[in-house]
Amino acid sequence: MSRRLTVSPSVAGSAPGTPRSRPPVGVLALQGDFREHAAVLTSLGADVVFVRRPEEVAQISGLVIPGGESSVIDKLARSFGVADAVVARIRGGMPVYGTCAGLILLADRVQGGIRGQQSFGGLDVSVRRNAFGAQTESFEAELDVPVLGEPPMHAVFIRAPVVTELGPKATALASLGDGTVVAVQQGGVLGTSFHPEMTGDTRFHQYFLDTVTARSSGG
Ligand code: GLN
Numbered sequence: 406m407s408r409r410l411t412v413s414p415s416v417a418g419s420a421p422g423t424p425r426s427r428p429p430v431g432v433l434a435l436q437g438d439f440r441e442h443a444a445v446l447t448s449l450g451a452d453v454v455f456v457r458r459p460e461e462v463a464q465i466s467g468l469v470i471p472g473g474e475s476s477v478i479d480k481l482a483r484s485f486g487v488a489d490a491v492v493a494r495i496r497g498g499m500p501v502y503g504t505c506a507g508l509i510l511l512a513d514r515v516q517g518g519i520r521g522q523q524s525f526g527g528l529d530v531s532v533r534r535n536a537f538g539a540q541t542e543s544f545e546a547e548l549d550v551p552v553l554g555e556p557p558m559h560a561v562f563i564r565a566p567v568v569t570e571l572g573p574k575a576t577a578l579a580s581l582g583d584g585t586v587v588a589v590q591q592g593g594v595l596g597t598s599f600h601p602e603m604t605g606d607t608r609f610h611q612y613f614l615d616t617v618t619a620r621s622s623g624g
Contacts, residue, residue, distance in 0.1 A: 428466030428621040430614065431456035433491070435481040437473020437506055441602040445610045462490035467500040467593075467617035469610075470507030472563070472600050475534065476519045478506055488525065495527040500593030500620055502613040508589075508596035509534055509566050516569060527594040529572030530586075536567040548599075550579045550588060553608040560587070560599035567598055593620055 430446055432439045434455035443453045446469065454465055462468075468491065470478070482488040495501055495511075503511040509518075513526045517534040537544070542564050547557040558579070568586035571577055579588035579597075587598040593616050601609040 427452045428617055429454050429464055430617055431461060431465035431468040433457075433468060433470045433478065433482070433487075433507075435485065435487075436477045437471040438600070438602060439469075439471040439473075442469045442471050442504075442610075445602050445607055446614070449607055449611055449614055451614055456491075457485055457487060459487055459490040462487060462494055465494075465499070466621040467502070467613065468494070469613070470501065470503040470510050470525075471602070472505035472507060475506040475509035475515075475524075476522045478510060479523050482510075482525075483523070488523075492525050495525055495594065498593060498620070500595070500613065500616045501525075501527060502595040502597075502609070504597050504600050504602060505563065505565055508532060508568075508598055511594060511596045512566075512568075513572070514570070528589055528591050528596055529574035530568045530589055530596075531570035532566040533569045534566050535564050536569075537562065537565060546581060546599075548579045548581070548587070550608075552578055552590075553612060558601070558606055558608065559604050560597075560601075561603050562587075562599050565598040593617075 430451045431454045432442045446453050510524050511527045512530050512532040514531040515524050544562050546560050548560045549557050575589050575591040577586045578590050580586050589596050
């Protein structure tokens, strides 16, 4: 399923006027709602690769890290031997988008993790897991996201993390009414506390794919 033909960039981009091949986008497919992300990305015309092994990390130009359970994804990523490859690509500037558990995995600092829980890092933020507690495990909100324009995004939060500290390298993209930051960006690294893959609003995925395309064509 994860095998794909690769087209060498020198061939794909050779003749003037020939459309470039689409840069392949990975979805980390160890646990969580990776199928939903793949469906959204495919609907937007992306060439999707399910990523479970280091060889697959080498093929991709961008990576989505799904919602799920961050401690499980962390453990599986390390035991499948894919974590170091992901960290190296993020440090090398590959665009990455994480939703919910994916945001936790992209945070440089995690509060409320299980013992020994690690993250890939890439966002100069602290996030708190399960920040809304047992009283408010799930809720929905209309969020203004200025980089996406109008209308506000209908956002679904499920045992969601929040950004508790925004370091100088990261920018807030959206906040709840009380100022709690729930979407962040740092260069090509993007994270949301909520799940656009579940609501049919494809603007965050399109924003991410635009970043992948811009960066893989040297923009
Ligand atoms: N609470 C989960 C975690 O800590 C995240 C929940 C989600 O991805 N919907 O990983």
